[in-house]
Amino acid sequence: MKYILKLCGEGKNVVCTIHQPSSLVYDMFTNVIVLSGGETVYCGSRTYMIPHFSGIGFQCPKYMNPAEYFVNLVNTDFEDRVDITKLVHAYSQSTVKKLLLDQLSADRTTLQHLPDIEL
Structure with missing residues (x-):
């Protein structure tokens, strides 16, 4: 991860797919994308992620790894799953x-x- 941070420091874009990173690795991210069933549940700054989910009723426990909490939240394999829609x-x-x-x-x-794209 230190090498990836070095690349970012050089102004290079880095895209990583990391499933359930440790808290230390998660804290290195600038932006985060959370997907569930191919749908975007969150895409934006890591620092806005906890307030965003808190604002819709999903408070990450104080001493829990946020990456683990959000992966568990959107994982449709669990019985007590959230309505992803x-x-x-x-x-x-x-x-x-x-x-x-x-x-x-x-x-x-x-x-x-560049040609126009639809988001």
């Missing part, structure tokens, strides 16, 4: 998503030569 809807209406779309829009203005 509600989580997807909450994210789609969230300030976090709006911030992401605003940033993408701002980034696109510097890249006018």
Whole structure:
């Protein structure tokens, strides 16, 4: 992970798929994407993730690894599972998503030569 952080420090984009990272690794992330059944449950800053889920009634326990908590929350293999469609809807209406779309829009203005894409 230190090498990946070095690459980020050099301005390079790094995309990693890590299932249930340790708290130390999770704390190194800038942004996080949480998917369930192919649906986006969260996509945005790691620092906004806990407040986002708390705001919709899912408080990560104080001493629990957030990555573990959120993976367990959206895992459809468990009997006491959450209604994923509600989580997807909450994210789609969230300030976090709006911030992401605003940033993408701002980034696109510097890249006018790219074709439009629909998000």
